[in-house]
Amino acid sequence: MLASSMKDEAITLISCHLPNVRLRHNGFLKHATWAALLASGLFAYQLTRPPEIPFEKHTLDLGSSESAAIADINGDGRLDIVSGENWYEAPHWTKHHFRDILYTNYYIDDLSTLPLDVDRDGHIDLVTSGWFSKKLAWWKNPGRTGAPWSEHAIETSWPIEFTFLVDLDNDGKADEILPQFGDPKAPLAWYERGPGGLVKHEVSPRSYGHGxxxxxVNADGRNDILTPEGWLEAPANPRSGNWSFHPEWSFKALGFLYVADVNNDGRPDVISSMAHDYGIFWLENKGDGRWEKHIIDDSWSQPHAVTLVDFRGGHNIGLLTGKRYMAHNGEDPGAREPLGVYWYERLIGPQTKQVEWAKHVLDYGGRTGGGIQIP
Incomplete structure (x- = not known):
């Protein structure tokens, strides 16, 4: 797993040797192969704490970046790593510089890096977004032609906090693009690949804040869009029709909002994090638009990126996250506290449905954090 680095952090691979490990991001499970070493954090558990999984950290580059991606860039059947201006070729992580990125205000202005074959030519391209450049763009992979990578703008009018690959056409594939524009006057929109390029679909004339x-959300078989101010209910045809807004909660700056049945009561719950403050939490769906907040951990700040994982291969809910480094250049609460990378394992009582979370510390006090994106 790549814990994407921030500013003066290192680009780091944290791996484990479990054959059936699964990684889930934006609602989708992917098989992953890992490698081995590190430790644990303890809560006062009522339920039995599971044994630790060993992890090992590999430092690929002492440079810095805001995001990272894992994909087969050169088509050799191996998963490579992309971070910042470079991609790292497996299995020896050979460094290839392929683009230049704006550096301004102490930020490398590439806040998302998403692997997607945009032009369907068989080569994995990269969708990227930036705050200061106000740009959503994709980089064309030239394949084995020897030509340079080329950038193609998608949007150039609004600052973008982050962007995700999601499934909004309900085909089971996370290949639609969902940016979170950083201006409330910007429309909420998603993009999909069409025969003539990317097609934009506007959901709302405004955006709803950070996250x-x-x-x-409503278990009708259609994926909805979640925001810090509530959720938008998908119509039967997500490309047209009205997305009904349900203002059922209100938060400040969040990361990605996941939907999962945390307590196994048959209702979809919500998992998210306070991107610029203390707190990872889940919202229990009480029915009739009522939600109850439960803290998972609020002992460290800036969990900007959270990815759903299943490290034991048993279809259990796990969270992989880490502290972002100086997200607002030191202005956030707890910004100067030590970096760390953690994963949280849901523990649930078979009869009572009591939910607890086991905290596992993968790295602490070093140069590795969670960044904006954990692929």
Missing amino acids: IGVGD
């Missing part, structure tokens, strides 16, 4: 997500 965005996708999942089936």
